[in-house]
Amino acid sequence: MNREQALFEYTLRIADDSLILGHRVSEWCGHGPILEEDIAMTNIALDLVGQATNFLEYAAKVDGKGKTADDLAFLRYDRDYRNALLVEQKNGHFGDTMARQFFFDVFRKLFFEGLTKSTDETLAAIAEKSLKETKYHLKHSSEWVIRLGDGTEESHQKIQESINNLWRFTEELFFSNDVDTMLLESGIAVDLNALYPLWKSQVAHVLAEATLEIPSGTFQQKGGRTGFHSEHLGYLLAEMQYMQRAYPGMEW
Amino acid sequence: MxxxxxxxxxxxxxxxxxxxxxxxxxxxxxxxxxxxxxxxxxxxxxxxxxxxxxxxxxxxxxxxxxxxxxxxxxxxxxxxxTTDWLSENGRNKLREYGIAPPEHEVDKSVLFAAPTVVPCPLCKSSNTKMVSQFGSTACKAHYQCNECMEPFDYFKCLK
Incomplete structure (x- = not known):
């Protein structure tokens, strides 16, 4: 693997997290529990898909094979996606979606803060732009975790279950391999090992505020970063890629 | 030329x-x-x-x-x-149009902080409330005035 291949792989991970989560969150459009949340979700989805576009455009450029951002978004197979398993998990109920978003937003804010200092100017610029949006997302998801956790008996129980169910997908956000090693040397990548304790303490802080327990389970699921996904991704892609598969090259 | x-x-x-x-x-x-x-x-x-x-x-x-x-x-x-780049002229135009221009906001990492006071662009009252952090477009939040009861858009602060 050379530097370009590593950079392509690295940029895809960031892009695919945004793209897949953006698509998931957009599934709430028209199904939000209240109108304001419906609008909030679609706004967040729009930010995420916008970020995905910026990262995919860069990935396509680094790749240098004449593909466009759209080609990468709509014409890859599931094994070629590099998103973490967390973001492809189904929306479930509103608490499930907020728990997923909360784990991700805490990670994303720390990650983008690091990426703004990257020696890769394009990644740093997209991170600077995305960080501002992520702060809004984090505030939104944290406040919901607290409101639901410290809410009624039923909301408390439901969000605790969501937290417990999704916990096994959190460590993968900090997955690193030789791609990271190569890019860390040149100051392009963010040191994920250093972020993990910060993530844990920030998550613990909000969960304490929400009167929720940190899950005790230690089993962690991984595979997404290397292309081994849960069955949910296939269904998501079938819907997301439908138009391009049915009408190749169509535009509007 | x-x-x-x-x-x-x-x-x-x-x-x-x-x-x-x-x-x-x-x-x-x-x-x-x-x-x-x-x-x-x-x-x-x-x-x-x-x-x-x-x-x-x-x-x-x-x-x-x-x-x-x-x-x-x-x-x-x-x-x-950043919303700091919005010109003074732009801020005035927004107000006249019925959209509250961005106010200086506290750090977003403060959870449940007292929401920013956004004066109503219609009746000028400061007695307003935030309905939702996210509004009709990505750059706006949704507010309501407690005095004239009108809902209004707030061009939210982005720094």
Whole structure:
């Protein structure tokens, strides 16, 4: 693997997290529990898909094979996606979606803060732009975790279950391999090992505020970063890629 | 031949498709106008990553300058757009249009902080409440006035 291949792989991970989560969150459009949340979700989805576009455009450029951002978004197979398993998990109920978003937003804010200092100017610029949006997302998801956790008996129980169910997908956000090693040397990548304790303490802080327990389970699921996904991704892609598969090259 | 100043003035005719009362110059999304050998390069920056207005704005600029000078529109992400770039003129226009301009806000990492006081653009009362952090477009939050009861948009602070 050379530097370009590593950079392509690295940029895809960031892009695919945004793209897949953006698509998931957009599934709430028209199904939000209240109108304001419906609008909030679609706004967040729009930010995420916008970020995905910026990262995919860069990935396509680094790749240098004449593909466009759209080609990468709509014409890859599931094994070629590099998103973490967390973001492809189904929306479930509103608490499930907020728990997923909360784990991700805490990670994303720390990650983008690091990426703004990257020696890769394009990644740093997209991170600077995305960080501002992520702060809004984090505030939104944290406040919901607290409101639901410290809410009624039923909301408390439901969000605790969501937290417990999704916990096994959190460590993968900090997955690193030789791609990271190569890019860390040149100051392009963010040191994920250093972020993990910060993530844990920030998550613990909000969960304490929400009167929720940190899950005790230690089993962690991984595979997404290397292309081994849960069955949910296939269904998501079938819907997301439908138009391009049915009408190749169509535009509007 | 047109001068740089004249191009800046011309750009005042391109409005934001989602908030037509504001020009792209008021919004601070035109970052640079470069003139070289009768060709003009205009650099713009998006307000939000997923802003759907960018392509329309790009087209608007190209159409505006067609027949006047050949133009290339470039997009840049850094430095990232901030509401600090909104001109005083733009802030006044927003208020008159019924959208509250951005106020200085506390750090967003403070959970459940007292929400920013946003005066009602219609009756000027400070007795307002936030309905939702996210509004009709990516750049706006949804508020309501407790005095005149009117709902209104708040152009939220982005730093």
């Amino acid at each position: 047109v001068t740089k100043n004249e191009i800046w003035q011309l750009l005042e005719q391109v409005s934001d498709p989602e908030i037509p009362v504001l020009t792209i110059v008021d919004l601070g999304i035109v970052r640079e106008v470069e003139l070289e050998d009768n060709h003009c390069t205009i650099t713009i920056t998006p307000t939000y990553s997923g802003c759907p207005a960018m392509q329309v704005i790009e087209k608007g600029i190209e159409e505006l300058l067609e027949g006047i000078i050949s133009v290339t529109v470039k997009s840049t992400l850094s430095p990232a757009w």
